[in-house]
């Protein structure tokens with residue numbers, strides 16, 4: 001029975017090893033030798049520290065990522081034998097991953113078992129990348145590649161909470177392209193799409209990286225300018241009008257100025273995002289009513 005078991009362990013694809021109470025390896029099968037990149041004739045008899053030093057110095061076997069090996073060994077010594085059973089993941093210099101378990105007996109000897117999990121790890125990493133891509137897709141407007149309404153709402157809620165806590169002021173710009181239907185009707189939907197992308201680039205030039213900028217609807221955009229009161233937000237809006245007037249949008253042989261109406265509203269302490277959006281939208285509506293291609297600042301709320 002004993003011999004059968006030893007034969008099984010020897011030929012197993014999983015790595016097996018036994019460290020005695022002095023932390024010397026007294027048994028190792030070839031699979032474990034392969035993980036440490038040390039032939040078992042040489043491996044058996046080596047201390048745990050010596051094995052780790054070998055891997056670290058030779059850049060072979062287990063990946064030991066540290067600039068301070070002594071500290072690494074100290075930390076490992078603290079963890080080994082701290083509990084009767086522990087499990088952890090480790091990778092090798094050749095890119096394989098293993099699920100390692102250390103089972104410690106009453107005397108302090110350790111049975112080490114290493115099961116390869118490279119495929120599972122690769123799947124997990126692929127899944128993480130896919131998840132990130134999905135999250136990005138769910139938060140991004142496909143045409144303009146800026147945030148969409150959903151993502152804006154989520155982020156803006158957070159910004160407003162922070163602004164409330166810090167007593168800071170922020171302002172919102174709600175922008176809507178003027179006579180966009182006409183542009184679509186005269187030049188086609190592709191021209192409209194390109195105009196939306198063009199406008200996005202123009203607006204971006206006047207924002208800081210921490211301002212929130214999103215496509216809120218078809219031809220409607222929203223900006224949340226952090227730490228900026230209404231007067232300064234109006235200046236940003238004016239700069240956008242100027243930028244658009246000075247840089248016409250070109251489609252085929254046609255050059256046309258894209259004009260926008262902008263509603264500006266300063267966030268009031270404790271005001272909800274919904275109310276701030278509503279006030280910006282009302283100001284935008286007034287800008288449209290006043291003849292378009294202009295900005296209107298929302299009246300402060302009287303409390």
Ligand SMILES: Nc1nc2c(ncn2[C@@H]2O[C@H](COP(=O)(O)OP(=O)(O)OP(=O)(O)O)[C@@H](O)[C@H]2O)c(=O)[nH]1
Pocket residue numbers: 143176177178179180181182184188189190191192193196217218219288292
């Ligand atoms: N090309 C293109 N057009 C869009 C998109 N989303 C919305 N639109 C168009 O935007 C136009 C909006 O029209 P209206 O709401 O009448 O607004 P407008 O013509 O800009 O008029 P005012 O806002 O009153 O100045 C419609 O023709 C929509 O089809 C899009 O993604 N691409």
